[in-house]
Amino acid sequence: MSNIIKTIDVTDSLENLKDVCDIENGRIAGKIFYDQAIYEQELEKIFARCWLFVAHESQIPNTGDYVTTTMGEDEVIVIRQKDGGIKVFLNACPHRGNKVCFAESGTTRGFICNYHGWSFNVQGNLVGQHESGIYEASDFDKAKWGLKEVAQVDSWKGLVFATFDPQAPTLQEYLGPMTWYLDALFDNQEGGTEFVGGCIRSTYDCNWKIAAENFVGDILHAGWTHDSAARAMLGGSVAKVSDFEESYSVNWNGHGYEFALDTVGNVAVLGESALNKYLHTIKPSVAERLGEFRSNMIGAVSSCTIFPNFSFLAGQNTVRVWQPRGPNKIELFTWVVVNKSAPQEIKEKWRKGAMMTFSPTGVFEMDDGENWEYCTKTAKGRVTAAQDLYIGLGMNSRASDTSLPGNVFKGQLNEANARAYYQQWFDHLNAKSWKELPNRNFGKQEAE
Known part of the structure; x- marks a missing residue:
């Protein structure tokens, strides 16, 4: 199982969207600000696709420095790596999905899930669990169950952006x-x-x-x-x-x-x-x-x-x-x-x-x-x-x-x-x- 977040396959379409957004004639309709069906499509086709701002590099200058934020309604952790790079992980344990970090910012050597004791290092690798022996008896491969990474991370002039979509253009092209x-x-x-x-x-x-x-x-x-x-x-x-x-x-x-x-x-x-x-x-x-x-x-x-x-x-x-x-x-x-x-x-x-x-x-x-x-x-x-x-x-x-x-x-x-x-x-x-x-x-x- 890859630790890279998979692209969401969106096949749904909104009918009559032209009725609420007609740019050629300079009009929109208030429905786009309240409709739940439109909002669900936005989460999938905009927030799960576009480059989103997640941090400024000054917030995480050293190894293990992190901030938590959201990409759409998906909670993520932005953390500085030992090599100076930046990774962005889903703030969700891959066992039952519990949050692994509840703080807004800080410095850490890793994250531990409150639920079953799964622990992860700065690189997002799964490094331990409570009662680890039962996993070994089940032919469990820890290498496959680290924190899930977003598809792309890049920065421009100190501004850090991330996208869930591996097919998205580069950040430079996007901007x-x-x-x-x-x-x-x-x-x-x-x-x-x-x-x-x-x-x-x-x-x-x-x-x-x-x-x-x-x-x-x-x-x-x-x-x-x-x-x-x-x-x-x-x-x-x-x-x-x-x-x-x-x-x-x-x-x-x-x-x-x-x-x-x-x-x-x-x-x-x-x-x-x-x-x-x-x-x-x-x-x-x-x-x-x-x-x-x-x-x-x-x-x-x-x-x-x-x-x-x-x-x-x-x-x-x-x-x-x-x-x-x-x-x-x-x-x-x-x-x-x-x-x-x-x-x-x-x-x-x-x-x-x-x-x-x-x-x-x-x-x-x-x-x-x-x-x-x-x-x-x-x-x-x-x-x-x-x-x-x-x-x-x-x-x-x-x-x-x-x-x-x-x-x-x-x-x-x-x-x-x-x-x-x-x-x-x-x-x-x-x-x-x-x-x-x-x-x-x-x-x-x-x-x-």
Whole structure:
């Protein structure tokens, strides 16, 4: 028996999915946020197929360091190996399926199941059991019963991703040209980034796609939903996104990044002038490293989602994963990311700023959570669930006069990224494998 997790053979199909997701005409239906049958398909065709963020390398620097997380609703352990590599195992004993690790993080020489005493080393190998003699009498082969590994693990600029699907493209292919933009946060200084302050966990009674889509490109809500909070944090008026001379919405295979080029618009709402000063101080070195264009992105008004559920806010420097817990509930994992080279007092100001703004009691997160929950709850109604929801802003706004990578659209007040996100969602639910995904862009610089 292989310790590599087998690919799930999905043969089910959803009938009339076009009725609830019609990207060509800029509409979706609320049913996609509440329907149990759709959710079950998402677990199989998206979360058991796509590359998912599982850890930052700074969380597990040494042999035996681990964090526990989930991939969809599958619980996993991410652990550093003796050779410096990283493995990801199902957090389930292969005897009866009991969890072998109940801690969120730590350092260990191995794991022991509480149920029957099966023990595993850092490599995931089964090394012992309670009453081991009875297994030997049954011709039991320990080599075949280690912890089950995911199919692929890889990292990019300190971000660790994993996939259950051995047929998935490489992580580099999966991220594609979006890495060019992500460097503005994760590689703007020598030494890269690290997570500080631990993981903030909270729950919301909302669908995971509502939250992920909000970050993929919905700056539209900020000027209304967050206006009073932004004014309170800034102590006065707030710049209008529509007034920015230059801003973009960029997407690729469901990933989306919307951003202005104002350098410090996001970080400003943390209310810490020292952070603004820090970004302006490093900006010349960022320009030398990444070019002038991306040096203007480092703390600008922006947001990003890597399909399906990994999001971040540059400047505010919060990184989060929207973990599905059913069609109408999520568990939100949030971290604060900083440059390793930043002074300690700057790192601490970012941590405290995140607590004030994007934490369960943060002035912005409470606004968002209420909206997301009611967007989900209304979809419970039979008639309301069938109602068309408009996502047509920015039709025909693709930029044809740019050398920027990916699919580039003019302006942030644009739903091009949302349409691309739901198109990728729709394509995955209609495909039985990666090979069946239509119009795949992997390895190219522009969508056809």
